[in-house]
Amino acid sequence: MLFDNIVLPSVVIPMIAALVALVLCxxxxxxxxxxASGSVVRPQGGAAALALAFASAxxxxxxxxxxxxxxxTQRLFVFVLLALALSYFVRKLSDGKQLATTxxxxxxxxxxxxxxxxxxxxxxxxxxxxxxxxxxxxxxLAWGWSTSIVRASVETAPKGSDPLWAAAIRPTxxxxxxxxxxxxxxxxxxxxxGALAAATATVEAWQLLKKEQVWLKADALVWTVASGGLIANxxxxxxxxxxxxxxxxxxxxxxxRNRSGAPAxxxxxxxxxxxxxxxxxxxxxLQQARGxxxxxxxxALETPQAAPFESTVRS
Amino acid sequence: xKNTLLRSGLTILLIVALTALAAPATATDYTIDTxxxxxxxxxxxxxxxYFYGAFKTVTGTVQYDSxxxxxxxxxxxxxxxxxxxxxxxxxxxxxxxDFLNAKxxxxxxxxxxxxxxxxxxxxxxxxxTLHGVSKDITVTATKIGExxxxxxxxxxxxxxxxxxxxxxxxxxxxxxxxxxxEVTFILSLETAAQ
Numbered sequence: 001m002l003f004d005n006i007v008l009p010s011v012v013i014p015m016i017a018a019l020v021a022l023v024l025c026x027x028x029x030x031x032x033x034x035x036a037s038g039s040v041v042r043p044q045g046g047a048a049a050l051a052l053a054f055a056s057a058x059x060x061x062x063x064x065x066x067x068x069x070x071x072x073t074q075r076l077f078v079f080v081l082l083a084l085a086l087s088y089f090v091r092k093l094s095d096g097k098q099l100a101t102t103x104x105x106x107x108x109x110x111x112x113x114x115x116x117x118x119x120x121x122x123x124x125x126x127x128x129x130x131x132x133x134x135x136x137x138x139x140x141l142a143w144g145w146s147t148s149i150v151r152a153s154v155e156t157a158p159k160g161s162d163p164l165w166a167a168a169i170r171p172t173x174x175x176x177x178x179x180x181x182x183x184x185x186x187x188x189x190x191x192x193x194g195a196l197a198a199a200t201a202t203v204e205a206w207q208l209l210k211k212e213q214v215w216l217k218a219d220a221l222v223w224t225v226a227s228g229g230l231i232a233n234x235x236x237x238x239x240x241x242x243x244x245x246x247x248x249x250x251x252x253x254x255x256x257r258n259r260s261g262a263p264a265x266x267x268x269x270x271x272x273x274x275x276x277x278x279x280x281x282x283x284x285x286l287q288q289a290r291g292x293x294x295x296x297x298x299x300a301l302e303t304p305q306a307a308p309f310e311s312t313v314r315s
Numbered sequence: 316x317k318n319t320l321l322r323s324g325l326t327i328l329l330i331v332a333l334t335a336l337a338a339p340a341t342a343t344d345y346t347i348d349t350x351x352x353x354x355x356x357x358x359x360x361x362x363x364x365y366f367y368g369a370f371k372t373v374t375g376t377v378q379y380d381s382x383x384x385x386x387x388x389x390x391x392x393x394x395x396x397x398x399x400x401x402x403x404x405x406x407x408x409x410x411x412x413d414f415l416n417a418k419x420x421x422x423x424x425x426x427x428x429x430x431x432x433x434x435x436x437x438x439x440x441x442x443x444t445l446h447g448v449s450k451d452i453t454v455t456a457t458k459i460g461e462x463x464x465x466x467x468x469x470x471x472x473x474x475x476x477x478x479x480x481x482x483x484x485x486x487x488x489x490x491x492x493x494x495x496x497e498v499t500f501i502l503s504l505e506t507a508a509q
Contacts, residue, residue: 005490063488070447071486072419073412116419186411188489237418238411
């Protein structure tokens with residue numbers, strides 16, 4: 001059960017999908033280079049790896065989404081693939097315009113993901129405030145990711161820095177985020193975040209082994225839609241508490257400062273928000289005493305201690 | 316002249332009487348008594364047993380005509396947030412996007428479209444909306460009894476129905492295997508005239 005229902009759809013399948021995306025993009029890039037056209041947009045693979053890993057994991061776990069999609073998670077599937085298509089146009093824009101585009105695109109994405117909140121729970125003013133605020137959070141996520149990947153792959157690493165750090169940090173943070181979401185009431189959303197971690201690990205390993213830059217700044221669009229959408233879904237539709245949710249966003253924003261050349265203590269401090277978020281979620285679950293060897297088994301096979309039977313026979 | 320008038324009068328009376336007899340009896344509107352109604356579901360767990368859970372809040376209306384049960388109709392709403400599996404954390408999980416996604420789709424509804432009856436058994440075709448997906452299904456309901464509430468003196472009628480749907484038909488595909496695809500609903504409704 002562990003392999004078939006958890007490891008296969010949220011680790012193995014997304015890794016294979018990411019690898020396929022990287023190989024195909026590599027072949028396409030080589031073909032385009034051979035044709036030597038200066039103006040073509042050469043696919044690097046990072047965005048495709050993330051998007052295809054996310055989509056394949058969702059299909060493996062939840063089947064093909066209904067079209068037109070009704071549920072927020074199904075809509076996220078469509079938005080991630082749209083973000084992949086748009087990222088090839090966005091990459092031509094300057095840094096500032098890329099972030100502005102992220103903000104503008106986040107507005108309809110959030111409006112569709114949170115449609116039921118807007119219809120049933122929020123006033124018009126509250127809806128406007130929520131959507132604008134969350135779009136701003138989306139820009140923070142995009143900035144953290146794009147700054148981090150460009151620094152890691154383009155800047156000359158200072159002497160003595162560990163190239164493994166940059167490769168390890170993003171999958172690790174995503175893995176911890178997956179733990180937070182998975183322990184917040186929705187295994188599906190947690191596993192989808194795990195799929196992003198698996199895809200990111202595959203891309204980082206590919207970069208290390210092939211010694212080529214795979215991530216582009218524009219890939220932040222796919223990353224923001226996928227990760228931001230998952231955090232929003234878990235916050236609004238499952239049980240992710242506000243403080244861990246805010247710490248996850250802070251942790252991913254700090255990716256921008258978390259680079260291989262920075263002092264070790266500073267780099268570890270940048271990990272702190274997500275570690276604290278994971279700690280809070282785990283502590284919350286321990287307090288609720290959700291037992292059992294399997295988190296979603298609710299204490300299976302643990303027989304509760306029965307109260308001692310009081311004899312009604314008087315001696 | 317007198318005879319003609321008398322004959323015409325009698326004819327009119329006869330027509331009125333026959334029309335009154337032939338007119339369909341109007342169905343009575345009943346309200347579902349939430350506190351005396353049950354909505355239970357069962358689903359296979361690990362392929363070895365059935366797990367039973369319930370929804371605490373069932374509301375709606377029933378139109379029922381004992382002389383013509385085929386004219387019956389029902390408009391039923393189950394509050395998805397009211398799911399009760401006896402373990403609070405499991406309730407949260409069932410309500411999460413993994414299954415019901417109760418915050419996005421707070422209501423499970425069934426609205427009848429047509430019915431056929433044979434004695435106390437009524438086959439009702441209607442639209443079941445679950446997890447944001449609407450599908451037409453036919454369920455069989457049995458009238459359990461009719462009577463009068465001892466205190467309010469309102470007419471009462473009760474129904475029982477058991478039907479099975481595939482959750483995958485309603486886009487609830489997560490963990491099919493460890494948890495069964497088929498979900499059986501058992502509805503027992505007590506209603507009182509409005």
